[in-house]
Amino acid sequence: MAKVLIIDDDKMICDMLSRMVGRMGHDAAYTLTLTHGMKEVSSGTFDVVFLDVCMPDGNGLEVLPKIREASSSPEVIIITGEGDPDGAELAIKSGAWDYVEKPLSIHEMTLSLVRSLQYREEKGTGKPRVALKREGIVGSSQQMRACFDLLAQAASSDVSVLITGETGTGKELFAQAIHDNSRRADKNFVVVDCAALPGNLVESMLFGHEKGAFTGADKAHVGLVKQADGGTLFLDEVGELPLSVQKAFLRVLQERRFRPLGDKQEIESDFRLVAATNRNLDQMVEAGKFRDDLLFRLRSFTMELPHLRERRGDIREIAMHYMARLCDRHATGTKGLSPEFLETLISYGWPGNVRELVNTMEKVLATSGDDPILFPKHLPTNIRVKVARDSVSKEPPAKSIPKPHEPVKALASLRDFRMAAASEAEKEYLQNLLSLTEDNIKEACRISRLSRSRLYELLKKHKISIPG
Amino acid sequence: MNLIFYSRDTEAIGDQLQRVIESIETQAINEVELHRTIDSLSRRLRRPTYDVAVAVLLAATKEDLLDMLSIRDLIRNLRIILVLPDTEDATIAQGHSLRPRFLTYADSNFAEVAGVLNKMLGNTEG
Structure with a gap:
């Protein structure tokens, strides 16, 4: 018997789903607020x-990661x-x-529940998990745990x-980890850097050639596809593969046969x-610029790696891991990281993601001396300046926002001024909107032409609460 | 950015490859760092490498390749072009364990190395 929780502010929906779940044994x-639900x-x-999604005390999508992190790791x-493509994408991601x-259709909800429970059961009865080899991949955030599941x-x-x-x-690290944890681990992991191969070399590098096949082919050459026999072929920057080669490669992918x-x-x-x-x-x-039939083949299984800014909780762990590793490699004494440094x-x-973070740690190590x-x-x-600027533009002190008609002693940048003024105007609008509609969300949405989720998001941003 | 060139071979092959590297006309490279011993290369890789765009490593003999494998953990952080001493399966397998971005052989004329280097140095962001 499974345990199911329904979090919805509509009691009728809760009752309907409760009966459905009960009938399934x-x-x-159920709870009517997110707070109680959590x-x-x-x-x-x-x-x-x-x-x-649209709850009176918040947006369901925002707490979804926390729900997944609960000890029972429930399916959600x-x-x-108010379905929208962006919301659907965010939810799945x-x-x-x-x-x-x-x-809601009872049939659809039943099917979804049955499938999720089936999946859960199979996951629970599957082979015991073994530790994944994941050299250089650091992180324990919900996003990374989802990636590790996909990796496995x-x-x-x-x-x-x-x-x-x-x-x-870390795409290459994940590719290597897939290979290292697969039955092919004792065979070759062959990297093909599609962005580095000149167009006229790609075909002969991939498929190989016989002696005299073209001008300059003074010896026979075994191609990378053959070198990956029994192992893994890693096409990095696959988007750079020339169109002419894509067609030939598609056939190789389908048949695992080719002619040098x-x-x-x-x-x-x-x-x-x-x-x-x-x-x-x-x-x-x-x-x-890319063949759809090849894309279809490549997409048999996809993994989207998160930006570092989406998993800030991992930054401390990554920084400490790589600092220890770098100190070891450079034979310097261990260095401590102050809380302010980590903050x-x-x-x-981190627009350059983990690679930028690791490079930064290396630069820091080089310049910090003893x-x-x-x-x-x-x-x-550049990093300190960006952080300082962002902290100013995110939290403008209310009194320091210069009104357009007021003289100012020290002008902020135009960008910061504009952002602060827009934020103030937005807050004022929302307060007037709620006052006008007497906190009627439906009416507020109609007037503002905002979706419920967007409206709740903005109210939360400006710390505007709604009575009841 | 710098380019690291490792070649213990001072005979024809090493010289030929060095000439190819030095013939690359690019503003992406400030300096070609030449290393003649594995100890010298190892010491270099224990210093910061964030300024290294690419490393060209010539294993003119199987011993050279074994030397490189002994410092595999240092080498695998770089984008490397690897030149192998022969085309035996075991040699190629050892070469791939270093995860080269491009792999070729000591008996080639290195024209393709020039092409790959030109492309890589125009795409250093990767």
């Missing part, structure tokens, strides 16, 4: 949570009255099992994998493909 409980989740052992089925729009799934099969993510998120340039015989290669890109391949398909790292946006403890002053100036 499971236990149901208390239930943290104290209970729920298998599945039905979660409404999002139910919403945050680990939701399903995203269902109201009005990918490693246990031979399916083609597409890893996406911004530059510096100038050869009359086809040869086989039992390779497993992992590809990675920071490009938007869908846009490239639309622009005619600055956590506040920075200092045993690192402080923010040891960080590169």
Whole structure:
């Protein structure tokens, strides 16, 4: 018997779902607010949570990661009255099992619940988990745990994998980890840097060639696809693969057979493909720069690696891990990281992701000399300046915002001034809106033309509470 | 950014590869750092490498390759172009364990190394 929690401010929905869950032979409980729901989740052992997005005391999507982090790691089925593609994407990326729009169909809800419980059961009865080899991949955030789950799934099969993510998120490390944890680990992991190969070399490098196949081919050459036989072929920056080669590679992917340039015989290669890109391949398909049939094949299994700014909770662990490693490598004494140093790292946006963080730690180590403890002053100036500017623009002191008609002694930058003024105006508008509608959210949404979730988000941002 | 070139071989192959590297015309590289011994390379890699755009490593013999494997943990942090001494399966497997971005052989004319270096140095952000 499974335990199911329903978090929805509509009592009729709660009753309807409770009856449905009961008829299926499971236990149901419900709460009408997010606050109570979170208390239930943290104290209970729920298998599945039905979660409404627009709640009177917050947005369900914002607490979804916390629910997934609960000790029972419940599956979450999002139910919403105002479905939108962005919300659906956010929900799935945050680990939701399903995203269902109201009005709810009993059939659809039953199916979703059955499937989530099936998955949970299989997960529970599966082979005992073994420690994953994941050299250089650091983090224990919910986002990274979800990635490790995918990594384990990918490693246990031979399916083609597409890893996406911004530059510096660790795509190659994940590709290597998939290989290291797979049955192919004792064979070659062959890296093909598609961005580094000149167009005229790609085909011969991938497929190999016979002697005399083209001008300059004075010796036969075994291609990388064959070198990956029994192992893993990693196509890094796959978006850079020339269109002409994409067609040939698609066939290799389908048949695992190909003919080296100038050869009359086809040869086989039992390779497993992992590809990675920071490009938007869908846009490239639309622009005619990437084949949709190849993309379809690559997408058999996808992993999207999170930006570092999406998992700031991991920054401390990454910084400490790499600082210890770098100190060891550079044979310097161990250096301590002050709380202020870590705070600055956590506040920075890291556009270059983990790679930028690691490079920064290395720079800091190089410039800190014999200092045993690192402080923010040891960080590169550009990082400290960015953090300082962001802290000013995020929290403008109310009295320091210069009114347009008031003389000012020290002008802020135009950008900061504009942001502060816009924020003030937005807050004033929301206060007037609620006053005018007497806190009627539906009416406020109609007048403002905001969705409920967006309105709640803005109210939360400006710390405006609604009575009741 | 700098380019690291490791070559214990001072004979024809090493010289030929060095000429290829030095013929690359790019503003992306400030300096080519030449290392003739594995100890020298190892010491260099124990210093910060955030300013290293790419490393070209020539294993003219199997012993050279074994030397490189002995400092694999230092080398794997770099973008490397690796030149292997032969095309035996075991040699190629050892080469791939260093995760090179491009792999070629000592008996080639290195024209493709020039092409790859040119492309890489125009794409140093990776």
